[in-house]
Amino acid sequence: QLQLQESGPGLLKPSETLSLTCTVSGGSISSRNYYWGWIRQPPGKGLEWIGKIHYSGSTYYNPSLKSRVTISVDTSKNQFSLNLRSMTAADTAVYYCARLPGCSGGSCRFDPWGQGILVTISS
Amino acid sequence: QSVLTQPPSVSGAPGQRVTISCTGSSSNIGAGYHIHWYQQLPGTAPKLLIYGNNNRPSGVPGRFSGSKSGTSASLAITGLQAEDEADYYCQSFDNSLSGLWLFGGGTKLTVL
Numbered sequence: 001q002l003q004l005q006e007s008g009p010g011l012l013k014p015s016e017t018l019s020l021t022c023t024v025s026g027g028s029i030s031s032r033n034y035y036w037g038w039i040r041q042p043p044g045k046g047l048e049w050i051g052k053i054h055y056s057g058s059t060y061y062n063p064s065l066k067s068r069v070t071i072s073v074d075t076s077k078n079q080f081s082l083n084l085r086s087m088t089a090a091d092t093a094v095y096y097c098a099r100l101p102g103c104s105g106g107s108c109r110f111d112p113w114g115q116g117i118l119v120t121i122s123s
Numbered sequence: 124q125s126v127l128t129q130p131p132s133v134s135g136a137p138g139q140r141v142t143i144s145c146t147g148s149s150s151n152i153g154a155g156y157h158i159h160w161y162q163q164l165p166g167t168a169p170k171l172l173i174y175g176n177n178n179r180p181s182g183v184p185g186r187f188s189g190s191k192s193g194t195s196a197s198l199a200i201t202g203l204q205a206e207d208e209a210d211y212y213c214q215s216f217d218n219s220l221s222g223l224w225l226f227g228g229g230t231k232l233t234v235l
Contacts, residue, residue, distance in 0.1 A: 037224075047161075047169065047212055047226040063221045096168055102175065106216040107157035108224055111171035111180065 002027040004114035018084040022097030030055040035100035038082045040093040127227035134233040143198045143230045145213035153194035156216040163210040208234045
C-alpha cells in the first residue's frame with residue numbers, strides 16, 4: 001500500500017530555511033490523478049495546509065505562507081520537497097506530507113498521511 | 124481563527140451517539156465543495172475518516188457517518204467506543220482570496 005515518509009532536520013535556528021523531503025513508496029508520484037501536499041500542526045494546535053504540487057510541477061500555496069514557500073517534485077526519486085524560508089518560533093510544528101486524491105473541482109482530500117516530523121525553531 | 128468552526132470538545136458515554144458540527148460559509152461548504160473528516164488519535168498522524176461529505180474509506184466502521192446541509196456539515200458517531208477518543212477535524216476548500224484548502228479548528232472527543 002502507499003506510504004509516505006518525511007525526512008529532514010528536527011532543529012533549526014531562527015531565520016534559517018527548512019528543507020523537508022517526502023519519499024513515496026508503494027506507488028508512483030507521477031500519477032496524473034493525484035496532487036501531493038504538505039500540512040503542519042503546531043504543538044497542541046490544529047492543522048494548517050501549506051501547499052500542494054502535481055508531478056507536472058503545478059503548485060498551489062497557502063496565501064498566508066506563499067511568500068516563503070517553495071514545493072518541488074523529483075519524479076526520478078519518487079519524492080517531493082518543501083522549502084520554508086525565514087523560519088521563526090511560530091513555525092515550530094509537526095510537518096506532514098500527504099497524497100491528495102479527488103482534486104477535481106477543488107475538493108481535494110488528504111489520504112494517506114506520512115507519520116510527521118517535528119521541527120523546532122530555537123536559538 | 125479557522126474559517127470552518129467546530130466545537131472545541133464533545134463527550135459521550137460508551138454506546139451513545141455523538142455529533143460534531145462544522146460550520147462554514149458561502150465561500151466553502153455553501154459553495155458546494157466537499158467536506159472531509161479526519162480522526163487523529165493521540166500522538167499519531169490524522170487519518171481520513173469520511174470523504175466527499177458522506178463516504179467511508181475501506182476499513183472505517185459504519186458507526187461513522189457524515190452529512191452536509193447548506194453551509195454546515197456534521198460527523199456522527201454511533202455506538203461510541205473508548206477507542207473513538209481522539210481529535211476530529213473537518214476539511215474543505217475555500218474560494219476566497221487565492222483559494223485554499225482549510226481545516227476546522229478540531230474537536231476533542233472524550234469517551235466518559
